[in-house]
Amino acid sequence: MSSTQAPEVKPKEGFSSRKVFIFAAIGSAVGLGNIWRFPYVAYEGGGGAFIIPYLCALLFAGIPLLYLDYAVGHRFRGSAPLSLRRLHRGAEWLGWWQVLICVVIAIYYAAILAWAAKYTVLSFTKGWGDDPNAYFFGDYLQAAATPGPTFDFVPGILMTMILVWVVTIGVLAMGVQTGIGRTAVVFIPVLVLAFIVLVIQALTLDGSMEGLNALFTPDWGALTHGSVWISAVGQIFFSLSVGFGIMITYASYVDRKTDMTGSGAVVGFSNSGFELLAGIGVFAALGFMAQAAGTEVSEVVTNGIGLAFVAFPTIINEAPGGVVIGVLFFVSLLLAGVTSLISIVEVVIGAVRDKVGISRTAATFVVGVPMGVVSVLMFSTTGGIYVLDTMDAFVNSFGIIAVAAVMMLAITYVFRKLGVLQRHLDARSSIKLRGWWPALVAVVVPLLLIAMLWQELKTKIDTPYEEYPADLLGVFGWGMVVALPILAIGLSLIPWRGTVSLEDPTTAEVDGGEQA
Template sequence: MATATTQTTRREAFGSRNVFILSAIGSAVGLGNIWRFPYVAYEGGGGAFLIPYLCALLTAGIPLLFFDYAIGHRFRGSAPLAFRRMHRAAEPLGWWQVLICVVIATYYAVIIAWAAMYTWFSAQITWGKGNEEAFFGEFLQVANVAETGVSTQFVPQVGIPLIAVWVIVIVIMGLGVKRGIGRANTVLMPLLTLMFAVLVVQALFLPGAAEGLNAFFTPNWEALADPGVWASAYGHIFFSLSVAFGIMVTYSSYLKRKTDLTGSGLVVAFANSGFEILAGIGVFAALGFMAQAQGVDVSGVAESGITLAFVAFPTIVSQATGGSIIGVLFFGALVFAGITSLISVLEVVVAALQDKLGWGRVRTTLTVSIPVALISIAMFSTTTALAVLDTTDAFVNAFGIMAVALVAVIVVAWILHKLPVLREHLNRRSSFRIGRFWMLLVGALAPVVLGYLFVSEIIAKTGEPYSGYPQWFLAIFGWGMVISLVVLAVLLSLLPWRRNSHAKEDPEYDAFLVEEDYEPDAETGAVRVASMSKGARS
């Protein structure tokens, strides 16, 4: 009986530290790196923005990345299990992160589907009548929610590739951590890097590229006096490195016991930032060409997000020599970056239920992925999908990810007083040792910055209806979504753990406890300092 239980509860693991690093970079490098960072940097002072960006990276991004790594690796579990092992009352924090990932997965997949279709369109440059009309009118067939309500009208050119995306992702997830996620990132991340490097080289040789780069890098030192620029830098770093999603907690739980955690974290953080700067160079070189072709200043064509990707870039592709190659590389890069990020988001959910219920990998993957895929297809293959996506993304990011990050840091640092335990765990296994300054950054600076950003978002969202959407619409997909995530997180934490789940028995976790002189409470799974020394144990 004991042997059977051990086999059931043994955690999967990445094949090597390098595979973990590629997977962590794959999670961090997503759509936002390509279409958000360049515009944020441009608006935040161009070259001068690198100062608040680097400050945010060093004082918040990397410390919180270490924070997530330490929790996942030390407590050997998905987000809910790791927080539960820290203290039973902290379990809802993990489920809060899991539910945020469920919501993100539903709409993130559809953006990958858009990019897949535009990769195909790029090969023949078939955009329709005009780029803006082609995307919003002909491709998405956007309807006004104030007039139509939430539509159920199916848009086949979105729905069919969305189904294909989910099939690919479900297969990857079903293969497991080593054979599925690890191998996918081992293939996709080098391809993504190669494709984007070629794209940047192509863009640099376009007429007007120099003007675009001047706009991107020319420093506006006055912007550094604006607190909003610094807040923007910190806000971007939080989302860019995938902290507080539960992703890095989950991924680090799959690492072997003697892994260099802080060294790995530094590689991931700087690789992510390097990719963002590379994206900025490529995007603004292309925008410089677009501005020259239209006879306007770069500021007249600089866009962010969906408009940059699906309106501005098709214009560049249509006008540039060799535009088809640029389009295929750009939208193909979006597809690869999106898939590596989406599988990391889904893994948070799969790992949580696998730990909670003690099920096998395939069964848990299908139980999670199929309902999420069906919701995604039903909600985001319709004519009102863009409004739902816009609202859900804005509210879940502001009042989901940012809020759970704030609460988690306060709970772990100030209520449970676990930062010394996490610091000691990191230093036992890492080449780059951290001291009390790390605890100060996580326990003091992070709550202040997150609190400021959170309050700023509340003021912005309550001042006037977001994007002019009807109040009933915001109540359902905005405020209602945010509140329901918290309520459901608490309810999920009240459900009992299966007897054969990781909450009760895990050989890898037990090995950590013997090594570090900690032991779990048999009833709650919380960790307490052992009463006997290592010598007495042995």
């Protein structure tokens, strides 16, 4: 596109205020991982002692990377591919890599939301029966005996997944402010209120203090293990929604004069505050479960799907006031998941709109309907849980971590734009980045992420993930990991058909005409 064309300085739509942006960013950050992953990771990482590596990871890895995403999106005013294309012609493929990661995450994340929606209804009557484990894997998922994809559909999951996608597409079609913004402004306070009530209820259960002692009693020896520090970085990294296009996209919808670093600090600490709240509520409930079963807390601690759909229903069955706890827990899970899914799909919609030049409504249906169809076909089957588990394990490690590390190194050493981004944020923000931020983004965080990648690579090569069949791991694990960056390069070679300028829209304003 000709450089003489007037650059698009401000998106046609955006968040109406800084407050709405913060709520939307918190809505993206606060998701399923806060509720079912953080308590387990903290417990395994030394309990109370884990707070030290966790806060270090937040301050020295999570927030710096969050600021990088904000800087790219806020300065270059576009989706992940457009913002990175405006940063440098050779950076566009990194944006498409992030978009494709979001496609993968969205199609399986919707399945977990469908489960949460079903369990929200079941929680009113404890409809999972006396054996939540048998109900979830048997009666509900009807999980195949052999891990792998199947074409045997489960009607109960099918209908709920269709509903999840209809709601998601409907919210996104309404636009950034009306759909995403208003949903976040309503859902996030309701989510926090529901979880506070859940925590209070959980703290009244017999055995709750034993659960909290298990979570917060410090194991100082754990701090000598490098794996604990790496897991803290991983938890912060995933829970903040950094590194895969969401915060770049959201930052592009914010007014030019917004204090981005101050906003980032609010988002980062709000996310961590919710994680701590989740840890208290979950372990108070697990303490009750351990006492009721006559075992140690260590015997009932679980993570992910096992916590949400097996352990908590077991607690609800046995606890006084269990129906209240169940409704609050699954409503919280559902609200947290919905706001996160909306943000993930928005990354893809924004990229398609910019590249092709179509309206929001058209882009929403062009993106949402095919993704919904693929999601329903893949994860409404008896083999869906195995495919989901494989894709989640591989795309998080070798997708999100890898693209974030490559992006930081490329922006710093290949495209040499780190100084431009720092000046952009410093010009309009309350927290000045000066020399500490470039040092972290250029050296410290990439080294941490490379160490994480190396550790994950060794683990998955030495021991096949969950001992799943080689063809399942080859297609939906390693095959997907290799395919995403290759497809991203291909998408970057497609000519831009929209009306947006590919020039840096803020060069003249911010740098006084200095070429970025």
